[in-house]
Amino acid sequence: MKLIKSIIIIIFASIIFLIMTCINTYPERANSFEILGYNNEDINLLKNKFTDAEIRFIINNRIMKRKLFPYLELSYFSLTEIHAYESIRVKQNVSHLTAVNLKNHPHIMDNFYLKINNALNLQQNLILVNKNYRLSADYIPDNLVYTKDIPLLIDDKNRYYLQIDVYNALKALFTEALKHNLTLILSNGYRSYEKQAKIYEFYKINALNADAFSARAGHSEHQTGLALDLTSESASYLLTKEFENTKEGIFIKDHAHYFGFIVRYPKDKSHLTGYDYEPWHLRYVGIEVAKIIFEKKLTLEEYLLYYTEMPLT
Numbered sequence: 001m002k003l004i005k006s007i008i009i010i011i012f013a014s015i016i017f018l019i020m021t022c023i024n025t026y027p028e029r030a031n032s033f034e035i036l037g038y039n040n041e042d043i044n045l046l047k048n049k050f051t052d053a054e055i056r057f058i059i060n061n062r063i064m065k066r067k068l069f070p071y072l073e074l075s076y077f078s079l080t081e082i083h084a085y086e087s088i089r090v091k092q093n094v095s096h097l098t099a100v101n102l103k104n105h106p107h108i109m110d111n112f113y114l115k116i117n118n119a120l121n122l123q124q125n126l127i128l129v130n131k132n133y134r135l136s137a138d139y140i141p142d143n144l145v146y147t148k149d150i151p152l153l154i155d156d157k158n159r160y161y162l163q164i165d166v167y168n169a170l171k172a173l174f175t176e177a178l179k180h181n182l183t184l185i186l187s188n189g190y191r192s193y194e195k196q197a198k199i200y201e202f203y204k205i206n207a208l209n210a211d212a213f214s215a216r217a218g219h220s221e222h223q224t225g226l227a228l229d230l231t232s233e234s235a236s237y238l239l240t241k242e243f244e245n246t247k248e249g250i251f252i253k254d255h256a257h258y259f260g261f262i263v264r265y266p267k268d269k270s271h272l273t274g275y276d277y278e279p280w281h282l283r284y285v286g287i288e289v290a291k292i293i294f295e296k297k298l299t300l301e302e303y304l305l306y307y308t309e310m311p312l313t
Contacts, residue, residue: 037065045072054079070096075309076104094306101310107132109272109301113216117313120304125165125260125286127224128304131211131274133313134218137193141225144190150174153187153237161190163225165260166284170228173259182248187239187280188229191222212276226284227264235280244279253279257294260287264300272299 033043036058042065046055049072057079058068067086071077077085077100089099102108107115112131119135120128129135144161150171152160162170170186177184191199197217203210221227231237232248243249244267253263264283265275283300285293293303304310 032059036062042069050079071100074100076100076312097307097309098305101305101308104312105305105310108305109299112211112274113219120311120313125226125284126289126300126304126308127226128300128310129219129221129224130301131215131219135193135223137218139193139223141190144225147186147189151183151185153185153231159188159191160186161225162228163284166226166228169259169261169284173256173261176255176259177248177251180247180251182251183232184248184252185231185233185237186228187231187237188222189227190225191220193217193223196220196223211274212270221264221283228282228284229280230282231280239278239280241277241279244277249279252282256282257290258287260284260290262290262293262300266297266299269299272301 033046038046046058050058057063061083063082068082071082071085074097081103084103085096085099088094088102089096092099092102094102105117108128108130115132117133119133119139122139141163143164145164145167146157147160147162147167147170151174174184194217196215200210200214200216203214207213215221229239230248230252231239231243232246234246234248235243244253256263261282261284263279264281265273265278267277267279270276285300285303289303292298292307293300296303298306
């Protein structure tokens with residue numbers, strides 16, 4: 001009888017303990033979202049957007065609404081990486097957008113040729129090709145046109161193709177230059193993977209630091225049909241830094257963005273682009289983007305980081 005009574009007491013005590021545990025636990029779980037700053041509308045939004053496991057991740061990691069919500073509209077945001085994003089955002093004093101971009105593309109402007117990915121935005125004017133983002137050997141733009149009706153450096157038709165929008169913008173730029181009594185000359189346009197390989201090999205044999213002057217095959221913007229080189233009689237028909245000081249070079253610096261072009265490798269940005277200053281090398285990005293890059297004194301890489309959602313590679 002005493003044994004049965006002891007068992008009943010133990011069972012009763014266990015039940016009481018479980019009840020007290022539930023009383024102490026469930027209200028805390030129920031109030032977790034409120035403690036983290038979420039209201040009922042926020043909770044419904046999270047439940048529609050995230051799985052049960054992700055909801056538990058938010059609660060268990062005590063992710064406040066003020067930290068999470070600025071990321072929710074970003075396409076390439078990953079919930080499990082939020083602490084890494086926040087670390088980047090705070091340490092580098094950047095936006096939530098830029099923090100996600102930097103986490104997903106940490107070597108967009110460094111470790112040249114060591115962290116190579118596929119080129120981004122292939123079907124857009126904002127295609128990214130640089131020392132860490134590469135085009136395939138068989139990549140050829142599908143809307144190349146021959147650049148007739150503008151001054152060309154030499155009689156070599158193969159080097160004077162551009163994407164059609166670029167060609168039309170360039171013609172308008174050349175026409176504006178003529179209004180200022182200036183004559184621009186197109187030196188290079190589209191360049192194939194194979195031709196770029198030969199050019200790079202030439203620099204590799206004849207220059208101390210080939211990578212400062214030439215892109216490796218697959219890493220040249222010329223292969224996109226969006227990039228071009230300009231020269232002038234005042235620059236002795238050469239691709240030289242002295243172009244910057246000619247009337248034509250000054251015109252390009254001040255007016256190219258009105259036609260959708262940027263000076264792709266600007267002065268004092270070599271540590272970001274990996275190339276020496278090239279005042280003759282223009283890249284078409286469209287008028288709206290070119291205006292921002294010009295006014296903010298950015299490289300294309302910086303613009304992509306600060307203003308766009310960069311896709312994963």
